[in-house]
Amino acid sequence: MDWTPRRAVEADVPALEALIGMSVRGLHGPYYSPAQIDASIGTVFGVDRQLVEDGTYFVVESGGAPFGCGGWSRRAALCGSDSLRTGRDPEVDPRTDPARVRAFFVHPSWVRRGIGASIMALCEREIAEAGFTTVLIMATLPGVPLYLSFGYAETGRVLVDMPGGQSIETVRMEKTLPRTPGRAA
Numbered sequence: 001m002d003w004t005p006r007r008a009v010e011a012d013v014p015a016l017e018a019l020i021g022m023s024v025r026g027l028h029g030p031y032y033s034p035a036q037i038d039a040s041i042g043t044v045f046g047v048d049r050q051l052v053e054d055g056t057y058f059v060v061e062s063g064g065a066p067f068g069c070g071g072w073s074r075r076a077a078l079c080g081s082d083s084l085r086t087g088r089d090p091e092v093d094p095r096t097d098p099a100r101v102r103a104f105f106v107h108p109s110w111v112r113r114g115i116g117a118s119i120m121a122l123c124e125r126e127i128a129e130a131g132f133t134t135v136l137i138m139a140t141l142p143g144v145p146l147y148l149s150f151g152y153a154e155t156g157r158v159l160v161d162m163p164g165g166q167s168i169e170t171v172r173m174e175k176t177l178p179r180t181p182g183r184a185a
């Protein structure tokens with residue numbers, strides 16, 4: 001099967017929102033409570049249309065149905081769907097700031113087949129081409145192994161507040177890009 005990601009477009013957003021909900025409900029159970037999962041979908045976990053608009057969000061699909069998505073950002077937001085934001089997300093400076101890796105979600109039936117890795121490799125290539133030398137991720141607990149496999153290191157834990165008084169633990173992960181981006185050896 002070919003996992004070649006393509007750029008997401010606005011018309012993908014409803015299907016991607018559905019995919020993200022299925023991914024979170026299917027894969028977050030061992031890490032977060034049902035109340036945290038309910039509060040996270042459509043708020044912390046959802047599509048950030050700014051990335052779609054920027055052309056930095058990708059989808060992997062089969063037969064017209066998406067089963068993986070993820071992307072990167074040249075902007076300030078570290079996580080969250082655009083439902084949490086008012087106004088435009090400002091760009092950061094590639095010479096001094098890290099690029100962001102954002103919102104990776106794979107359908108529970110399709111995990112561990114290299115889909116997340118295929119999107120990560122593409123993101124790192126584009127991040128380097130955009131002039132960034134460092135990358136920052138606010139990872140979910142289940143997302144950590146994917147980013148570790150690409151050589152990211154944990155630099156802290158951050159509680160992200162959600163509507164309804166819930167919060168979830170995320171892991172701040174950082175990497176300085178090698179001359180040739182890709183997975184750790």
Ligand SMILES: CC(C)(COP(=O)(O)OP(=O)(O)OC[C@H]1O[C@@H](n2cnc3c(N)ncnc32)[C@H](O)[C@@H]1OP(=O)(O)O)[C@@H](O)C(=O)NCCC(=O)NCCS
Nearest residue numbers: 104105106111112113114115116117139140143145146149
């Ligand atoms: C995190 C996620 C996107 C990974 O997607 P994936 O397509 O399954 O990842 P890949 O198959 O490309 O995995 C690449 C490597 O990452 C590591 N990895 C990924 N998932 C792992 C897991 N559950 N346990 C251990 N290692 C894992 C492995 O090193 C793997 O390589 P290998 O399979 O050759 O050992 C997916 O598990 C997911 O959607 N999780 C729920 C949503 C989420 O929390 N996303 C992260 C947001 S920050």
